[in-house]
Amino acid sequence: MVNQEILAGYCQQYLRVDKFDDYCPNGLQIQGKPDIKKIISGVSANQDLIDAAIDEKADALFVHHGFFWKNEASEIIGIKKNRIKALLDNDINLYTYHLPLDAHTTVGNNIQLAQRLNIKNPEPIGDTLVWQGEVETTLSKLSNTIEQALNRVPLVFGDDDKSLKRIAWCTGGAQSYIEHAININADCFITGEVSEQIPAIAFENNIAFVSAGHHATERYGVQALCQHLSQKFNLKCQFIDINNQV
Numbered sequence: 001m002v003n004q005e006i007l008a009g010y011c012q013q014y015l016r017v018d019k020f021d022d023y024c025p026n027g028l029q030i031q032g033k034p035d036i037k038k039i040i041s042g043v044s045a046n047q048d049l050i051d052a053a054i055d056e057k058a059d060a061l062f063v064h065h066g067f068f069w070k071n072e073a074s075e076i077i078g079i080k081k082n083r084i085k086a087l088l089d090n091d092i093n094l095y096t097y098h099l100p101l102d103a104h105t106t107v108g109n110n111i112q113l114a115q116r117l118n119i120k121n122p123e124p125i126g127d128t129l130v131w132q133g134e135v136e137t138t139l140s141k142l143s144n145t146i147e148q149a150l151n152r153v154p155l156v157f158g159d160d161d162k163s164l165k166r167i168a169w170c171t172g173g174a175q176s177y178i179e180h181a182i183n184i185n186a187d188c189f190i191t192g193e194v195s196e197q198i199p200a201i202a203f204e205n206n207i208a209f210v211s212a213g214h215h216a217t218e219r220y221g222v223q224a225l226c227q228h229l230s231q232k233f234n235l236k237c238q239f240i241d242i243n244n245q246v
Contacts, residue, residue, distance in 0.1 A: 001037045002233040004028060004060070004093050010232070011225075015100035022099045023070045030067075030087045030094035036060045038236040041226040043215050045094060048242045050083055054090045056238060061087070062229075064109070064222050066096025101221045102129055102171060107228055109171040112220035116149040117142075117190075119167065130170045130180040137164050139188065139208045146190070150216040152245075157199045158208030164188050171217035182207055192217045193246070215244035 008028040040058040042049040044065035053061045110131045114122035119133035140160035168181035169190035181189035192214035202209035230237040
């Protein structure tokens with residue numbers, strides 16, 4: 001068991017939250033019961049995940065995508081009201097970690113994805129959220145590896161027989177970061193989503209591009225974080241995956 005504020009303070013330091021200028025507040029977003037014994041983790045704080053946490057009698061819910069994003073409407077009405085009310089009525093703490101969870105070198109989304117795709121020597125590209133690493137494969141074989149690891153068929157742009165040695169990646173909706181991959185002469189860039197202009201940019205720069213799913217590429221950081229917390233504070237933890245095809 002751990003106090004909610006102690007848990008928030010530990011995550012603040014462990015994930016180096018103060019280093020990031022994020023699109024949402026990181027940390028304890030919704031306050032619930034003071035003492036935490038059981039945590040549920042998931043990718044996004046939608047109603048299905050909140051309902052599952054209620055069913056599991058969770059004391060806290062940890063997510064990558066929470067509430068209160070910049071430039072969104074500030075009113076607490078509609079589905080936002082329903083979600084927050086459900087958490088408050090059931091005294092469940094909501095902890096959200098966005099960019100700090102992408103970047104962390106142990107439990108972060110990028111390093112966790114690298115481990116599942118057998119990428120060697122993974123490391124960030126400078127101070128960016130984009131990572132680079134080494135493989136010995138083809139684009140076709142990489143696509144198969146991604147499908148098996150993430151249980152999702154990726155959207156692939158490039159020659160199936162293209163030889164890949166250096167690749168770059170960034171989980172989530174990071175398609176605009178392809179320029180970082182181009183700048184290091186990567187053979188392929190992997191992220192979660194794709195925009196209309198990206199296939200042409202990739203083709204004209206002779207780099208393969210893989211859209212592997214925003215949700216699918218960001219399942220693993222929050223799981224690794226909560227496993228770490230469960231060991232650190234002797235907590236029960238469970239990951240619940242709410243299906244999302246994006």
